[in-house]
Amino acid sequence: MLRYLIIIASLCLLSACADRTITEITPEALKVGTPATVFAATTRAREGDGSYGSKRAEALRYLELTVSIPPTHTPGTLEFSYANPNPKKQFVLADVTEFSGRQDLKSRLHGVDDVVIFVHGYNATQTETAFRAAQLSHDIGIPGTILIYSWPSQARGIGYAYDLDSMLFARDGLEQTIRFLRSSGVKRVILIAHSMGGALSMEMMRQAELREPGWSNRNIEGVILISPDLDVDLFRSQMNSIKEPPDPFVVMVSKKDKILNVSARLRGTADSERLGNISSVDSLAKYPINVIDTTAFNSDAGSSHFVAATSPALLSILSSVRRVSSTFGPDRPGIDVLVPPSERSTDGATEIVLTETGQAQVSTP
Structure with a gap:
């Protein structure tokens, strides 16, 4: 019992024990910061005050969020406040537009060829996810339009079980989002998923493949799973259902991921590894x-569970690689240039x- 109390206490500390339901919209922030547009498809229910919390909705909703990136921002950092934000030093939500339906979003995406979908993990709010997507896009220089898939996380350290159910609940919405984008004329969809969002993405692809074999490869240009909170045996089972996975298909891992160690304990599998920290x-x-093993950048990262977004050194490398492949077009996502297909x-x-030093040491089993 003591062990589980320690785990729960740790998760509470990780969520900062703050009131994360508060989100101030500050249009004046754009006079100071750099604007970033982040679209959203969400299966969170709309609350009476207009916010999107942890309750589950029966239908998808679509939004456009404008994030102000502070002039003092340095790669790998994400400073923000739940109340009284300082746009000179913090990410700020400057505007939110709620679309009446899919047609409004389709109009906004007219002429867009590339959309990058960012799927958040456990213990995340919608605004935090928008901030993280804007930060990651800004620091790496990701081309294309950014859209977050915001599923109903409880955004509490002790809400792990609720989030597991919500993750499974949200599978249909993610598939519907990708189908909608493709039917709207978007040529290439890149899926980037973090932590439990990786499990959601894999479950979504598996269910689509069971109905339409080859669906994932036809509709998704590339997949990047960052620190996936996913059982390795389960991942193998999912991959067995996806006969032709999208190419490239990238899994970013760190052997020093502390959060995934906690996840394994919560599941009673403390002696086993999660996909995101395989050795x-x-x-x-x-x-x-x-x-891709990013363990070498753990000491440089702000979070061992999100090295790809919080290590300034690694972000610099990924940004350089991205510039080699200037678009998410036929040349494949920039991260794929790390190891050319010939190698x-x-x-x-x-x-x-x-x-x-940024070198990539390549090996095969």
């Missing part, structure tokens, strides 16, 4: 994926261990 790719050898395994998994 070996041997069990994944037959799948055509790239596993990857043609039969299965490729392991890429990134060093602090």
